[in-house]
Amino acid sequence: MLKIYNTLSNQIEEFKPLEPNKAGMYVCGPTVHDFAHIGNFRTFLFADLLRRYLKFKGYAVHHVMNITDVDDKIIRKSVERGKSLRDYTTIYTDYFFEDLYALGAEAPEEILRATDHIPEMVGIVKRLEANGHTYESEGSTYFRINTFDGYGKLSKVKFEGNVVGASERVDSDEYEAKENARDFVLWKAAKPGEPFWETELGKGRPGWHIECSAMSMKALGETFDIHVGGVDLVFPHHENEIAQSEGATGKPFVKYWVHAEFLMVEGQKMSKSLGNYYTYRDLVEKGYSARAIRYLLLSAPHHKQLNFTLEGLRGAESTVARLNDFKQRLTEVQPEEGSTPAIARMAELSLKRFEDAMDDDLNAAEALAAVHDFARETNSSMASGAIKSEDKAALLATIDRFDSVFNIFGEAKKEMLDSEIQALIDERQAARKVKNFARSDEIRDQLTGMGIILEDTKDGMRWRRK
Numbered sequence: 001m002l003k004i005y006n007t008l009s010n011q012i013e014e015f016k017p018l019e020p021n022k023a024g025m026y027v028c029g030p031t032v033h034d035f036a037h038i039g040n041f042r043t044f045l046f047a048d049l050l051r052r053y054l055k056f057k058g059y060a061v062h063h064v065m066n067i068t069d070v071d072d073k074i075i076r077k078s079v080e081r082g083k084s085l086r087d088y089t090t091i092y093t094d095y096f097f098e099d100l101y102a103l104g105a106e107a108p109e110e111i112l113r114a115t116d117h118i119p120e121m122v123g124i125v126k127r128l129e130a131n132g133h134t135y136e137s138e139g140s141t142y143f144r145i146n147t148f149d150g151y152g153k154l155s156k157v158k159f160e161g162n163v164v165g166a167s168e169r170v171d172s173d174e175y176e177a178k179e180n181a182r183d184f185v186l187w188k189a190a191k192p193g194e195p196f197w198e199t200e201l202g203k204g205r206p207g208w209h210i211e212c213s214a215m216s217m218k219a220l221g222e223t224f225d226i227h228v229g230g231v232d233l234v235f236p237h238h239e240n241e242i243a244q245s246e247g248a249t250g251k252p253f254v255k256y257w258v259h260a261e262f263l264m265v266e267g268q269k270m271s272k273s274l275g276n277y278y279t280y281r282d283l284v285e286k287g288y289s290a291r292a293i294r295y296l297l298l299s300a301p302h303h304k305q306l307n308f309t310l311e312g313l314r315g316a317e318s319t320v321a322r323l324n325d326f327k328q329r330l331t332e333v334q335p336e337e338g339s340t341p342a343i344a345r346m347a348e349l350s351l352k353r354f355e356d357a358m359d360d361d362l363n364a365a366e367a368l369a370a371v372h373d374f375a376r377e378t379n380s381s382m383a384s385g386a387i388k389s390e391d392k393a394a395l396l397a398t399i400d401r402f403d404s405v406f407n408i409f410g411e412a413k414k415e416m417l418d419s420e421i422q423a424l425i426d427e428r429q430a431a432r433k434v435k436n437f438a439r440s441d442e443i444r445d446q447l448t449g450m451g452i453i454l455e456d457t458k459d460g461m462r463w464r465r466k
């Protein structure tokens with residue numbers, strides 16, 4: 001059974017979903033004002049690993065991710081670029097998903113934009129108001145944290161007294177008019193020149209925290225199974241989400257809080273000034289592959305800090321190449337009919353060891369060790385000719401099981417039939433006609449990779465094998 005560390009209880013717990021065989025999961029998504037960096041992608045790929053492992057265990061997963069498409073930075077940058085909020089954030093939302101999917105992540109079941117959920121946010125603030133958790137000041141609405149007994153239960157931060165010095169200010173949504181420095185804003189009064197929504201709360205825009213309460217509860221219900229985010233979100237963001245949600249509904253908000261630890265780069269906190277700040281695209285430009293980046297980001301257990309180095313990435317590059325090569329050779333091996341029981345047994349034990357490791361709070365490092373040992377043992381069986389036809393099928397099926405979770409092996413290249421090649425060429429022509437150059441380039445690269453040479457002749461497109 002899957003056990004997972006729950007930040008709320010500060011314990012490793014057995015995962016017991018609210019409804020049998022189903023898992024609802026909310027992941028705090030990107031703030032779309034720039035390209036996401038690899039620290040962001042560590043969290044999002046961990047969420048992908050968790051969703052894939054839940055599916056591996058047989059759960060029907062409903063994974064929801066939000067897009068934060070309004071905040072101070074977004075407003076400032078969209079004004080600088082002379083674009084509307086929607087146009088500006090659409091650019092970076094599209095880039096984000098291009099990168100996320102290139103990194104081998106599956107699509108969440110729902111992707112929700114904050115600015116599409118203003119009425120839901122206002123609804124929660126109205127409920128909080130009715131329950132006595134809010135106050136208004138200079139046109140903004142705040143959450144008064146000392147009205148919520150459970151405040152601090154996630155982050156274990158102790159709050160005593162109401163007076164906090166300036167050095168202890170904790171909320172990026174800083175407003176002068178708060179009664180208590182730790183109270184946080186639910187609804188911000190409109191400032192001149194900024195976009196605003198006209199609502200029952202007045203002209204303004206939502207604070208950051210309220211969006212996640214609104215969208216998660218809308219998609220998954222007032223109590224749901226799993227909430228994922230980076231460890232930097234525990235306080236104040238997730239603490240505030242709990243206060244808002246439970247303050248409004250009176251019900252427990254989330255059963256399992258799961259956080260991915262920080263990513264360090266070359267032993268230091270990633271920062272633009274240190275020159276160790278990388279987006280996914282920076283690394284691709286340096287010649288690294290998406291699969292190697294994915295491998296490296298998933299290779300350490302999520303509850304440990306990961307030190308990302310270019311040397312480590314070069315190592316990951318050869319690791320994923322070796323795994324792909326291994327799968328390729330196994331695909332091509334031409335075994336005799338029959339089976340060798342010891343091999344089927346080895347595959348079974350490897351899968352068991354893999355599952356035990358993942359069940360143990362998603363111990364990715366140990367699970368990958370099981371994959372590598374499996375590859376080593378299979379290689380030596382291939383070398384000795386022990387693999388028979390039934391073993392080959394079982395071994396390939398085992399790789400598929402591993403890869404349904406990690407997605408690091410890549411496709412084995414197979415000889416294509418002439419008709420399949422012609423079908424791809426026809427698809428490429430069709431793609432070019434509708435100016436889908438991304439797809440047409442992808443097909444060209446695929447064909448080139450298989451040693452197919454395309455020639456444009458006056459009679460149309462011809463092809464030959466190299």
Ligand SMILES: [Zn+2]
Nearest residue numbers: 028029212237
């Ligand atoms: Zn959030």
